[in-house]
Each structure stands twice: as structure tokens, then as C-alpha cells.
């Protein structure tokens with residue numbers, strides 16, 4: 105049986121404080137094979153790493169989300185580069201530009217975006233790009249830095265076919281999630297139709313962006329079958345084929361070939377013993393909703 109690969113989730117989020125272990129340990133029996141948990145702030149990079157060490161099927165991306173870059177220092181970059189060398193870290197991200205909130209100011213976002221792309225270059229890791237209402241600047245920077253970056257994914261792709269073509273031409277994957285099931289997602293449906301299935305990967309952005317018919321609720325990898333179904337219809341292939349091909353793409357994207365035994369070997373325990381203490385750092389601020397890209401939540405990723 106082919107298992108679904110969730111390329112972008114935030115299981116360290118406080119939304120999972122009540123049942124994190126229950127959800128994660130039950131994923132496999134519900135057809136979810138692999139998850140990459142994505143860091144978005146200094147503290148969430150730490151908690152992401154802790155999760156990756158605990159669950160064999162869960163990998164980590166480390167990076168600072170554009171809206172979290174206001175207080176960054178070079179020392180933080182040293183730390184980021186250091187943890188990027190940990191065994192289960194498979195990417196630098198999520199990094200990028202977010203002009204929806206324009207905070208911190210654009211020049212600061214750009215500075216740390218470029219700086220983190222440099223770290224990706226130095227470590228040889230692929231990148232997970234967050235770009236929202238910043239199409240031109242993101243593309244300009246990605247093009248300028250292209251020679252040092254070795255691939256990656258444009259997560260929660262929200263631009264049109266023209267922009268999709270640019271990124272596909274540069275070798276990137278496009279991340280497709282719950283938005284595909286929204287009635288008003290005309291642009292994303294066009295992109296999904298245009299892009300070859302071999303260049304699309306599935307993602308949840310859990311706890312955000314839950315697909316229809318669960319829109320507005322907390323998202324988790326368990327809801328990916330709704331996205332699979334929508335994508336299968338658009339591509340006119342079977343759901344099995346969508347699952348198989350997107351998982352294969354994700355393994356290529358995150359370079360997990362040969363590293364797959366962690367989740368393929370049924371003899372391995374699904375949960376490892378808690379090591380030096382698994383503690384989740386509290387993020388500041390509260391969230392009233394699971395912020396869709398137009399929502400009120402300031403910290404959605």
C-alpha cells in the first residue's frame with residue numbers, strides 16, 4: 105500500500121498540545137507514512153527537532169518564517185547552521201517573504217531570507233519557501249541566489265500559472281494542500297492542472313488550512329485524503345496514483361532515498377523513548393482560528 109507523505113506540518117504547534125502523541129502515533133494506520141515538521145521560529149526549530157528525534161517517520165526542516173525575523177541576530181544564524189547538521193534535518197525552512205502583514209519591514213525580511221538561503225547553500229540542504237503577497241521580490245531573490253541553492257519546494261503555492269512556470273523551470277516542487285478543495289481556489293486549481301504531477305507534493309500546513317469539508321477546523325495529516333481526491337480529479341488519475349507519485353516526489357525533494365528504513369521497517373518502534381526531555385516551548389500570542397491565508401491569525405505559517 106502506498107502511504108501519503110505530508111511535506112509540511114507544524115505538529116509542535118500548541119493546537120496539538122492535548123493529543124499530539126495520539127495523532128502522531130496513529131498516522132500510519134490511517135495511511136500517512138512520512139511527515140516533515142517545519143520550523144518557523146527559533147523555539148519551534150527546537151521543538152521540531154525534538155519531535156523528529158522521537159518519531160522515526162518524522163523529519164525536520166529548520167528555518168525562520170519571515171514574520172519571525174524581527175529580532176534575529178547573526179548568532180541565531182550560527183545556531184541554525186549548527187542544528188541544520190543534525191541527522192534528521194532535511195531542509196532549511198520555512199523561509200521567505202510575507203507582505204500580508206508587512207512585519208517586520210520588508211528590508212528586514214529580505215535580509216534574513218537571503219541570509220538563510222546562504223545557509224541552505226552552505227549546508228547543501230533544499231529549501232522550503234513561504235511566499236505570500238510577495239511574488240516579485242521572492243522570485244527576484246530566488247533567481248539571484250539560484251546558483252547556490254540546490255532545489256526545494258514553494259510551500260502552499262498561492263500564485264498563478266505564470267509564476268508556477270518560473271519555479272518549475274528552476275527545478276522547484278510546488279506544495280499543494282487544503283486550499284485546493286476550496287470553492288474559490290480557481291487559481292490553484294489552474295496551477296494544479298498545469299504543473300506535471302511529478303512536480304507536486306502534498307502538504308497540510310497543520311494545524312492550518314484544513315480542507316473542505318473540514319474547513320476552519322484544526323488540520324492534520326489525517327485530512328490529506330480530501331486533497332488527494334481533489335488532485336486526482338484534476339489530474340484525471342486514480343487516488344492511489346496521486347499518493348504514490350507525490351510521495352515519490354517528496355522523497356526526492358527531501359532526499360530521503362536510502363533513509364526510508366525509519367518508516368518502511370515495520371520492526372522499528374513507532375515512537376522512541378523520550379530522551380533528554382521533550383518540552384514544547386510556548387509561543388507567544390494566542391490563535392483564535394486556524395488562519396487561512398486571508399484569516400485573522402497573525403502567526404499562520
Ligand code: NI
Pocket residue numbers: 112114142198309404405
Ligand atoms: Ni507552514
